[in-house]
Amino acid sequence: MEILEKLIKSVPPIHVLEVIIGIHSTLVKTDDSCGIASTIKYACPHENIRNAGNLEQLNLRELAEYAMSDNLLEASIGMAAINCAFSSRITEYKIINAKNIILEKGYNKTVGIIGHFPFLEKQRDQYKNCYIFEKQPQEGDFLESDIAEFLPKVDVAAITATSLTNHTFEGICEHLPINSFNIILGPSTPLSPILFNFGIDAISGSIVDDYELVKKFVLQATPTRNLQGIIMATIFKEDYS
Numbered sequence: 082m083e084i085l086e087k088l089i090k091s092v093p094p095i096h097v098l099e100v101i102i103g104i105h106s107t108l109v110k111t112d113d114s115c116g117i118a119s120t121i122k123y124a125c126p127h128e129n130i131r132n133a134g135n136l137e138q139l140n141l142r143e144l145a146e147y148a149m150s151d152n153l154l155e156a157s158i159g160m161a162a163i164n165c166a167f168s169s170r171i172t173e174y175k176i177i178n179a180k181n182i183i184l185e186k187g188y189n190k191t192v193g194i195i196g197h198f199p200f201l202e203k204q205r206d207q208y209k210n211c212y213i214f215e216k217q218p219q220e221g222d223f224l225e226s227d228i229a230e231f232l233p234k235v236d237v238a239a240i241t242a243t244s245l246t247n248h249t250f251e252g253i254c255e256h257l258p259i260n261s262f263n264i265i266l267g268p269s270t271p272l273s274p275i276l277f278n279f280g281i282d283a284i285s286g287s288i289v290d291d292y293e294l295v296k297k298f299v300l301q302a303t304p305t306r307n308l309q310g311i312i313m314a315t316i317f318k319e320d321y322s
Contacts, residue, residue, distance in 0.1 A: 085148050092166040094140040103299035109161040115289040116165025118269040121153035121246050156246045160269045168288050171272045174314040179266035179285035186262045187237035196241030232256040242269035277318045285315040
């Protein structure tokens, strides 16, 4: 989990104001920043979270270290803490929805997508081939065990950032073709150039623009794609060369 170690090392040990764990999203708030991540609940659903009830007594780096946990609810908190640290540092980004980048780069090409995103149903016929790999596969999806065989054949790879939360990211990257265009996406995505060192070309995440608004929707179980008060932001490797 080298990538998580590098990300956590860059998180300052500053005071945490609030931790919100919604059914779909998790929020971590400090004095001047906020981070969001998807809440992963398909494993250890009844396992307690360490320091539950007192999470705000931990500093931001201590919360970020939860990303290393095998308890994926704890790991979700850790990713939100990491994203809290990086969201306030990124000033140069482009407001682009990741699905548009995938369509532009992958049109009439072979695309491999880790995670079944809702927008795929409207885009699949735009690609020569579209391999969707999913932990909980829907009809037509490939299994995680198929990644080693099919991912090396793609021109464009789109990787859900929950692969960081569930610690599969680096294993996935081992199967990326040398010349593929690779994007990591989703609310759990850290907007950090550190990811460029792991073969990623575009980093698409979310910046919380209106914390109180986002908090309201998170507490009322709003799916990620329907959240208000966030900005979909992307940074490109070519802009950091």
